[in-house]
Amino acid sequence: MSEDPIIHFEIRAATLAEIKEFTDEIQPDLGCRAIARRAEGGFVIDAYLPESRLQSSRDVRSAANVSLHVLENASEVGRARQQEVGSSNRYAARGEIPRGLGRKE
């Protein structure tokens, strides 16, 4: 069985109402909080949907007032990032003191 990957995409529209009308209709994952940002020509919000639902969302009634831009295949990115997780414990020895990324100046 093949996975339906989660796609990270942007919803752009001239007004917040147009974005909301679309998100009301397609019910995407909007992350922690549904915060739209001002962007050139209006507003933009990030959203996540399985690829099949993203395809069908382009045909809903309110889709005419928004533009959708795919940013990444979040499922694929996630699998890649799992390779960047520490596999042991770099701080197992008590003398291993974490150091931050700030410049000490």
Place this chain on the structure above:
Amino acid sequence: MPYLNVDEIESALENLAAAYPDLTTLMTAPNTTHEGRTSHILRLGAGDPSADGVLILGGMHAREWVPPDALISFSADLLEAHETGTGLGYGGAAFSAADVSSILESVNIFIFACVNPDGRRFSQASQALWRKNRRPNGGGGSCLGVDINRNFDFLWDHLAKFAPDSGVSASDNPCDANVYRGPAAGSEPETRNVVWMLDNTPQIRWHMDVHSAVPVILHSWGSDQNQSTQPTQTFLNTAFDAVRGRINDTAYGEFIPAEDLDLVSSASARMNDAVKAVRGDNYGVEQAFGLYPTSGASDDYAFARHFADPSRSKVYGFTVECGHSFQPTWTEAEEVIKEVSAGLIALCLEAAELAVGSVSHVRGKDIALVRQTPGWSTIPVAFSNGTGGWDITNGAAPTFIGNWANTPGVRIVTGDFNGNGLTDIALVRQTPGWASIPIAFANGSGGWDITNGAAPTFIGNWANTPGVRIVTGDFNGNGLTDIALVRQTPGWASIPVAFANGSGGWDITNGAAPTFIGNWANTPGVRIVTGDFNGNGLTDIALVRQTPGWASIPVASSNGSGGWDITNGAAATFIGNWANTPGVRLTNGDYR
């Protein structure tokens, strides 16, 4: 340096606590997770433990991998910078050593780096986009887990508390992959651990929940659009349950006092300025109510507590949604970590400036001002006249203050370095670059005589070693203050001393104390206490452990010539049971 896993987060907190025992307390959260994990919270603070607190949360949503790593980095930065007397820089954002000192001396920072370790483990090892915890709900797949950030007791029952058409971001369906609110408010151990912090740490005044990604900085409220003119329209008023949460309506707005809105808005703007200075990314500031309301979120819960029960402290709640992706490349994650760190320092500076009850305890009867940023060339003193009045002087010390005292990493050490009965001021640098210890000798009438005696190895090599603490005392009994270095990280087996010779010079020794320093002093939770423990007129050094595991108090007794005699006397109940009780502070003196 890849992302931290959950074991590394816990070990990192433990190691920071061990390396900086005077600046930290490691607290154990009382509720284990559904998979049996125990979480810890690291308190950072160099001042009064009861001073105002800033609670900072990370890792509440499992798939947001950057926040816990950012909080470990932020903690390590603040501790190292305070220990070595430096400032901190993140891209184009810069904070002075005085900023770092102001934060840690004025407020307590409580770092809860990974609230939801079960979820993070599952996200990092199995399903990367998993958001909830791992509560067994009786089903598999997405039917597991609760969204911790919909589980707090703030309008938790979204079906009853919001207008049906509000679109509130929560669900009562256990199989909702993202926003299942849980079977009851506060049902989750992870939620209860945060509540426990707020219940048991009443000095907490600020609450920051670090999430990703949008990016944006959010302040109260998340339940409806803010208004400051209708005080009856609050989350407590059930009369508005049927209309709460609609966007752009006139039936209801969540009441926030104007002064609170001003404060959270200005603090958010200050954070945003700091974030933007790092690399130009303008996160922006918004009210947490966006297109839809939110129920059961931690920031609203923290702020709401005072309004629900005025006997509770008012806690200002914020959320930062950092970066542009849940799981950016590690290279990009490092840049986001810098942004988060800069924003958190700005928040902590705001908290420090508004902190109440900050007290400096003065020894002696006069007060001197030593500036450690450029711009002065004098040391002002307020001499107490004994009847409540003060005689003010402003004696010149141009090179000492104008050039040396503001060098990064310099610590001020006071004592009587020439035995004339007056307090003098020495500068000990704990970053590389010096080979001497300058002293400003008080002349008794507000003036200062400056020396700069050589101590090349002591300062140039030893004092700037990580984990070294400065300890003063009269280690040879000649009536002059001497300076010792006690290392509390592994690698040494001796205690160096710079003995004052009375005229600004220093005689250096490096007496062996292999077990005392090499094994005991670097044990987690050990604090250094000085005193004349054998009554021979010489200052000795004791180690008091305030975490479980010891039943004795080791002492390095000075032999007067730079050597040390080590004892390890039993104090079974005192150390083994009492000293490690939460909230216990050491006070030494003559009690018999």
